[in-house]
Amino acid sequence: MKKHNFSAGPCILPQEVFQKSADAILDFNGIGLSLLEISHRSKDFVAVMDEARAIVKRLMKIGDDYEVLFLGGGASLQFCMVPFNLMKAEGGKAAYLDTGVWAAGAIKEGKKFGTVDIVGSSKEDNYSFIPKDYKVGAEYDYFHCTSNNTIYGTEMHKFPEVDTVMVCDMSSDIFSNARDYSKFDLMYAGAQKNMGPAGVTLVVVKKEILGKTGRDIPTILDYEKHIGKESMLNTPPVFPIYATLLTLQHLENNGGIEAAEQRNIQKAKLIYDEIDNNPLFEGFAKKEDRSFMNVSFKLLDESKKDEFDAAWKAAGISGLNGHRSLGGYRASMYNALPLESVQVLVDVMKSIK
């Protein structure tokens, strides 16, 4: 039976990425060796790293004032790397937007380095919307926000104008919509949503914002040190980077971010229309802040729960349970999820009477 993988991440990737990356493990580029056993400094892998760094800039339409890094440690490591690299050692102060558990995680780490002002928060409403109408002045070393909140299914469709360095955790919606990426000074994202398998984190940073804090940064946490070694300061996560390159090549070969955005709009319309029109279901997030990636919703009639759960499982759907902190359901619809899978889910939703 065909599988429909709505997992929140790690999540579905293009099928050709699975095939090509499995092939590379058996024989990489026809060299008679596995991708897993070659040196990261071999010409075959250096070419992978170079192309992975280049394709990110092409897809985002950003210039040479940006540097692209592929690092280990997860996006959570960026929660401390950002203040290490951007918050001044003396009198450091940053503005954060609190839109969910992960944003709050970034805030917690920021506070270990200096003053953190939370310029907006929807915590009291269980993060069901994106706060707006705040100002961020030049007195801050940077502003940090989270573009998409997987648990709640909210997404920033507009970004504020700020008078300081703009930092964004784009872990769960990077490469899914054609926002103006050149608006940001530092973007980071764990790979395991739209970009690749778990184990690598993308960092895109404007060089000009670095080196200004007066901190003695541990070498491995210093963006400038990674940039100086072209993202090979130490042995990089070879396989996750290769699978990420394959995923980004698939995106580029299928119309780039603009085309992906159109497909994502279509998928989102299909399921949100069903949620809004079917009296059995209710969306969680405020409509204007609804995410195109993660759709959190609940079944209003609990007596139908067993029937609904059995029906979607029977249809080949997996990964639909909501995050443990919110309950209900969550349909994660990253770039690689086909419209067909959303249609299957919507058909199941329609079938419950």
Place this chain on the structure above:
Amino acid sequence: MKKHNFSAGPCILPQEVFQKSADAILDFNGIGLSLLEISHRSKDFVAVMDEARAIVKRLMKIGDDYEVLFLGGGASLQFCMVPFNLMKAEGGKAAYLDTGVWAAGAIKEGKKFGTVDIVGSSKEDNYSFIPKDYKVGAEYDYFHCTSNNTIYGTEMHKFPEVDTVMVCDMSSDIFSNARDYSKFDLMYAGAQKNMGPAGVTLVVVKKEILGKTGRDIPTILDYEKHIGKESMLNTPPVFPIYATLLTLQHLENNGGIEAAEQRNIQKAKLIYDEIDNNPLFEGFAKKEDRSFMNVSFKLLDESKKDEFDAAWKAAGISGLNGHRSLGGYRASMYNALPLESVQVLVDVMKSIK
């Protein structure tokens, strides 16, 4: 033609690891989904993580006073995690042994956190031996050493008795010899030598040594936080951990560390005997400190270089060039390198007249 991969890391792994990990990318455990697209919290992957943590303890013959973590970021991240977690915030002081470029890298990071005393160094002799006859008293928060030095081909065959916490970077010889692992309080190792592909770092730590520094440690750098979440504080590097488990299962199914050590002794004897008996070659490291993993040597008659290089390449050998900082040749013979490959190299060495 059969390949003989002497790469210094990432390096050769058992052939069945390549086959099984490629299979898992196409269909993991027969569930109809790729290993790359399932949640790290799915029961299938939690079972991988649990078994990976358990097998490390079985192989090392260590008890439940140890915790096993699989982290991202590389062994270089441990250079700062170690002092963050072990060096006291006030008056912190640690002892380090300087046996090579990587040991020096750890020292550099340690100095950012407190006082570092270098209790022994072979730097002035280009790291050709392991310093001995030093004492490490209880006034130090910990002692840090590097068990094997890939570039120079030196290895610690004996470890000092110290009156403090014993920390060892075992990146390039872990699981290769039956040392008493219970002698150490904290061991760490990047996977990409004897353990698995690049992208994951093993940390084995005694819980009792943690939580004593008075530092406000960034969450993601805090061993106790990782332990509290059973190595799932954030999304772990799923594929590298799975391939690591396969490699360790292969080791366990082939007699464990003791049997691997016997095979490694055989391989080392074969090549060192040739180096010592063949007047064309000379080993780099002091004999008593020779590594069983990395054999650094030079060709004494430069006029034979083209002939030798052509001969080993024609024999299917790769990865034999020495590290750029030392020149010459380096034969890396990790667990997965068969004796047959060493024999092929020795035959080539004998063929040069």
